[in-house]
Amino acid sequence: MHSPTIESPLPPSPGAKPIYLKDLDFGVLAQCIHCGLCLPTCPTYDDTKLERHSPRGRIQLMKNVAEGRLDVTKTFAEEMYFCLGCLACETACPAGVDYTRMFEEARGDIERTGVLNTESRSWIRGLLLRGVFTRPWLLRLIGRGMYLYQASGADRLVRKLALIRLAPKNLQELEPLAPRIRPDFSDDLIGEIETPAAKARARVGMLTGCVQDLTYSHVNRDTVDVLIANGCEVVTPRMQHCCGSLHGHNGEIEIAKDMARRNIDAMERSAGSLDDLDAILTNAGGCGSHLKHYDHLLDDDPRYAARAVQWSAKVRDIHEFLVTLGIVKPTHSLAEPDGKPLEVTYHESCHLCHGQKITKQPRDLLKLIPGVKLVELAESSWCCGSAGVYNITQPEMSMKLLARKMANIAKTKASVVANGNPGCSVQLEFGTRKHGSDVEIAHPMTLLARSYRGKRQCGFQN
Amino acid sequence: MPHLVQDIAAFIPLDRILHSREDLLAYGYDGTAALHGVAAAVVMVQTTAEVQALVKYCAEHGIAVVGRGSGTGLSGGSVPSNGCVVLCLTQMDKVLELDEKNLTIFVECGVITAKVAEIADGVGLLYPPDPGSMRISTIGGNVAENSGGLRGLKYGITRDYVMGMEVVLADGSLVWLGNKCVKDVAGYSMKDIFIGSEGTLGIITKILLKLVPRPQAKKTMLATYSRMDAAAETVSAIIAAKIIPCTLEFLDKITLNCVEDYAKIGLPRDAEAILLMEADGHPAAVEDQAAKMVEIAKQCGATDVQIARDADEATRLASARRTAFSALARVSPTTILEDATVPRSELTKMIRFVQEVGARHRLKIGTFGHMGDGNLHPTFLTDEKNLDEMTRVEIAMKEIFDFAISLGGTITGEHGVGLAKKPFLPAAIGEASLGLMKKLKAALDPKGILNPGKIFD
Numbered sequence: 057m058h059s060p061t062i063e064s065p066l067p068p069s070p071g072a073k074p075i076y077l078k079d080l081d082f083g084v085l086a087q088c089i090h091c092g093l094c095l096p097t098c099p100t101y102d103d104t105k106l107e108r109h110s111p112r113g114r115i116q117l118m119k120n121v122a123e124g125r126l127d128v129t130k131t132f133a134e135e136m137y138f139c140l141g142c143l144a145c146e147t148a149c150p151a152g153v154d155y156t157r158m159f160e161e162a163r164g165d166i167e168r169t170g171v172l173n174t175e176s177r178s179w180i181r182g183l184l185l186r187g188v189f190t191r192p193w194l195l196r197l198i199g200r201g202m203y204l205y206q207a208s209g210a211d212r213l214v215r216k217l218a219l220i221r222l223a224p225k226n227l228q229e230l231e232p233l234a235p236r237i238r239p240d241f242s243d244d245l246i247g248e249i250e251t252p253a254a255k256a257r258a259r260v261g262m263l264t265g266c267v268q269d270l271t272y273s274h275v276n277r278d279t280v281d282v283l284i285a286n287g288c289e290v291v292t293p294r295m296q297h298c299c300g301s302l303h304g305h306n307g308e309i310e311i312a313k314d315m316a317r318r319n320i321d322a323m324e325r326s327a328g329s330l331d332d333l334d335a336i337l338t339n340a341g342g343c344g345s346h347l348k349h350y351d352h353l354l355d356d357d358p359r360y361a362a363r364a365v366q367w368s369a370k371v372r373d374i375h376e377f378l379v380t381l382g383i384v385k386p387t388h389s390l391a392e393p394d395g396k397p398l399e400v401t402y403h404e405s406c407h408l409c410h411g412q413k414i415t416k417q418p419r420d421l422l423k424l425i426p427g428v429k430l431v432e433l434a435e436s437s438w439c440c441g442s443a444g445v446y447n448i449t450q451p452e453m454s455m456k457l458l459a460r461k462m463a464n465i466a467k468t469k470a471s472v473v474a475n476g477n478p479g480c481s482v483q484l485e486f487g488t489r490k491h492g493s494d495v496e497i498a499h500p501m502t503l504l505a506r507s508y509r510g511k512r513q514c515g516f517q518n
Numbered sequence: 519m520p521h522l523v524q525d526i527a528a529f530i531p532l533d534r535i536l537h538s539r540e541d542l543l544a545y546g547y548d549g550t551a552a553l554h555g556v557a558a559a560v561v562m563v564q565t566t567a568e569v570q571a572l573v574k575y576c577a578e579h580g581i582a583v584v585g586r587g588s589g590t591g592l593s594g595g596s597v598p599s600n601g602c603v604v605l606c607l608t609q610m611d612k613v614l615e616l617d618e619k620n621l622t623i624f625v626e627c628g629v630i631t632a633k634v635a636e637i638a639d640g641v642g643l644l645y646p647p648d649p650g651s652m653r654i655s656t657i658g659g660n661v662a663e664n665s666g667g668l669r670g671l672k673y674g675i676t677r678d679y680v681m682g683m684e685v686v687l688a689d690g691s692l693v694w695l696g697n698k699c700v701k702d703v704a705g706y707s708m709k710d711i712f713i714g715s716e717g718t719l720g721i722i723t724k725i726l727l728k729l730v731p732r733p734q735a736k737k738t739m740l741a742t743y744s745r746m747d748a749a750a751e752t753v754s755a756i757i758a759a760k761i762i763p764c765t766l767e768f769l770d771k772i773t774l775n776c777v778e779d780y781a782k783i784g785l786p787r788d789a790e791a792i793l794l795m796e797a798d799g800h801p802a803a804v805e806d807q808a809a810k811m812v813e814i815a816k817q818c819g820a821t822d823v824q825i826a827r828d829a830d831e832a833t834r835l836a837s838a839r840r841t842a843f844s845a846l847a848r849v850s851p852t853t854i855l856e857d858a859t860v861p862r863s864e865l866t867k868m869i870r871f872v873q874e875v876g877a878r879h880r881l882k883i884g885t886f887g888h889m890g891d892g893n894l895h896p897t898f899l900t901d902e903k904n905l906d907e908m909t910r911v912e913i914a915m916k917e918i919f920d921f922a923i924s925l926g927g928t929i930t931g932e933h934g935v936g937l938a939k940k941p942f943l944p945a946a947i948g949e950a951s952l953g954l955m956k957k958l959k960a961a962l963d964p965k966g967i968l969n970p971g972k973i974f975d
């Protein structure tokens with residue numbers, strides 16, 4: 057009988073050295089006392105029961121990287137991309153651990169060292185993060201192309217003829233996920249400055265987002281309708297840039313900074329100055345959580361630091377803003393034709409509930425709508441698997457989470473799922489197609505707007 | 519290394535044998551501050567047969583085996599010794615049987631404590647032991663640590679609910695101990711030896727637990743104090759008045775402010791201390807007890823006593839209390855928690871002593887705990903990089919232990935000895951008692967492969 061070789065100390069750690077994590081304040085990393093209370097809220101731990109796929113495990117790895125015991129290895133990098141970035145762990149953590157910060161710096165290191173680089177990954181990332189999502193006109197042009205592709209019925213034809221199989225595997229998987237693109241963009245639907253009939257209660261800046269703008273521009277129109285109905289003057293800068301959250305969460309910290317600067321400039325151009333606004337509003341949970349952190353993001357930029365602080369102080373999620381402002385009671389009933397109340401359930405976008413701790417306001421608003429009955433969704437704050445581009449990069453875990461979400465939705469028997477984030481809407485709409493459900497996915501602003509207007513449609517076919 | 523992994527792969531699928539550097543680092547700790555170790559491999563077992571095969575293999579080759587549940591232990595029990603095999607039990611999580619006729623539930627060791635509680639609740643029953651970590655701790659870990667909880671005063675601790683267990687012994691053989699009978703004196707009560715054995719005597723794979731009927735009514739109260747020792751006096755007075763509430767939980771000012779920072783449930787931030795009190799049982803008895811407790815609290819100097827409006831508010835208070843330890847980590851980089859326990863009549867002396875020690879050594883101490891059990895968690899809020907302060911922490915810790923022992927108390931009420939309390943054990947229990955433990959260990963684990971170096975060397 058041989059005696060087994062026992063491996064200790066650790067094998068070498070073939071990877072690169074970190075910069076961002078290394079510079080991160082020791083306090084941020086030491087904040088985690090590895091108590092484990094966050095584990096049951098983490099979707100990747102729940103599914104695998106493996107410590108490495110838990111917040112505590114990931115923080116421990118990041119700490120080891122920062123302290124030089126582990127390099128930025130491929131395994132470490134894959135782990136940090138297996139994380140959804142859903143931030144459920146941040147809500148659960150009593151110790152106040154700033155997971156977002158660590159996670160973004162870790163992904164920053166991963167991209168800077170290039171441990172995950174393969175030709176196709178670099179190409180796609182370069183194209184999307186550096187090319188498309190930094191150029192609003194290009195994004196819209198592509199959106200237009202996709203609209204024509206879908207509107208002409210070409211998508212169905214391509215699918216039918218199985219032409220899609222000719223495309224590379226990644227694209228094949230992506231195609232059915234692709235949301236329906238809107239015929240109009242926000243700029244076509246919303247004036248740069250819109251003013252309510254009576255004297256304005258507040259003057260607000262409106263951020264139209266990029267995914268929201270491409271796929272749910274009507275939600276932006278609905279949001280402005282709701283704001284006008286609530287007596288707000290709305291300033292909507294033209295050709296807005298992506299807020300940079302995609303870049304921030306995906307390790308492109310420098311581009312994220314650039315996007316932040318451009319957004320601040322654009323808002324100032326349209327509004328006069330940030331001083332002239334009572335609030336800067338977003339209706340996309342994922343963006344809001346990032347937009348509120350421009351102050352951290354730009355704190356080392358002498359030209360923008362002060363304005364970024366001002367910016368962050370004014371950014372509000374739309375639900376949060378309306379509740380603080382005191383909402384005007386919506387008028388028309390949305391009850392079903394047979395008089396039964398419209399049953400609506402509410403799915404919480406991770407970055408609204410965990411990132412911004414906004415959970416009560418959207419529910420309060422929905423409950424105000426005449427003819428609407430709010431039914432609670434089990435595990436409403438459990439990630440739906442959309443998680444930015446996670447549904448593209450980690451399709452398997454993403455689809456498991458979607459199935460779990462769709463099952464919970466089915467149990468409510470509601471006919472509408474309200475949620476405040478376009479990323480979730482794309483995922484949930486895909487879920488309805490995949491799981492054969494006829495539930496409608498709607499933004500709370502759309503439901504509110506319908507009630508104020510007394511009809512479904514905003515400017516165009518809805 | 520390949521040998522070890524290859525060998526184990528003969529009886530456990532390769533994808534459940536973790537040995538990458540990243541995985542080993544992620545299993546290098548438990549919930550205890552400043553303890554780390556690196557295993558040679560971490561094996562995710564799923565069946566008793568796999569546990570047996572693994573333990574047998576390790577016994578044959580003299581490799582240490584460290585059992586691990588969810589790694590929330592607070593004395594370093596599941597921190598790996600270098601080069602050991604970690605036997606991780608979180609994937610052994612099947613609920614095997616709920617027996618409503620005999621009021622028992624039979625589970626695998628990796629089932630989460632809260633799940634047992636939920637299942638019991640679903641059929642009108644109660645599984646009383648509810649450690650602060652219950653949403654993630656495993657039942658196996660609870661049994662191995664003999665964990666307490668927030669209801670220990672009235673309902674007792676984990677030991678009081680274990681009716682039987684399946685154990686893999688140090689040579690890989692299997693025994694079943696106990697049964698569903700409420701009475702059983704057929705020989706030694708062997709299962710009791712494994713309760714609280716911290717993974718050093720055997721790996722507990724299945725557990726038969728006792729459930730009790732869920733009390734019909736419950737009342738939760740929050741008493742506020744401007745002096746810490748007044749809260750301790752209240753506890754002693756309630757018990758002296760022959761009232762046994764189910765919960766008497768204490769939080770001092772630092773702790774309650776940390777908890778409030780996290781949970782935002784409206785705790786009185788300027789109080790010096792609060793006492794979370796709960797009575798349960800028959801509705802009339804609960805009303806009566808609660809009224810008496812309010813009265814006693816006020817007599818002992820409570821400045822205010824609030825009664826929870828509804829079940830939701832009561833749950834919010836208890837849940838917030840459970841986060842106390844982790845919430846204290848907000849204050850400083852290093853959080854070192856103690857577990858000194860004294861007879862309940864001595865609580866006031868103990869609380870005063872902890873305050874005095876903190877002041878004398880210029881240390882920040884947040885204290886909370888299961889006051890009804892005499893079990894306090896004085897927690898040092900410090901910085902491991904400040905060596906001078908760490909020296910003072912060590913002296914203060916020793917003084918607290920010595921004082922607890924002098925009052926007839928113990929160095930650990932529920933977290934176990936593990937690595938963290940090992941140096942203090944001989945003084946706490948004496949040579950004779952320690953010698954007996956060592957004999958038992960040598961008899962059950964002659965090669966010393968099960969969690970070596972924990973409790974004693």
Ligand SMILES: Cc1cc2nc3c(=O)[nH]c(=O)nc-3n(C[C@H](O)[C@H](O)[C@H](O)COP(=O)(O)OP(=O)(O)OC[C@H]3O[C@@H](n4cnc5c(N)ncnc54)[C@H](O)[C@@H]3O)c2cc1C
Nearest residue numbers: 587588589590591595650656658659660662665666717722
């Ligand atoms: C926030 C927080 C609050 C806590 N509150 C309490 C509390 O109120 N009361 C209390 O008593 N404790 C408390 N604890 C401590 C801890 O949660 C308990 O000791 C718990 O029982 C550990 O369970 P675990 O599954 O995490 O076990 P682990 O930490 O993984 O293991 C604990 C010990 O048990 C051994 N072990 C684990 N499973 C088995 C098995 N199946 N067979 C044999 N040995 C095994 C391990 O080797 C180790 O020695 C708390 C911890 C935290 C972090």
Ligand code: SF4
Nearest residue numbers: 088089091092094149
């Ligand atoms: S992140 Fe927070 S909850 Fe999770 S282990 Fe660390 S301290 Fe505990």
Ligand code: SF4
Nearest residue numbers: 098139140142143145
């Ligand atoms: S962000 Fe989500 S997936 Fe990532 S560690 Fe936290 S809870 Fe888990």
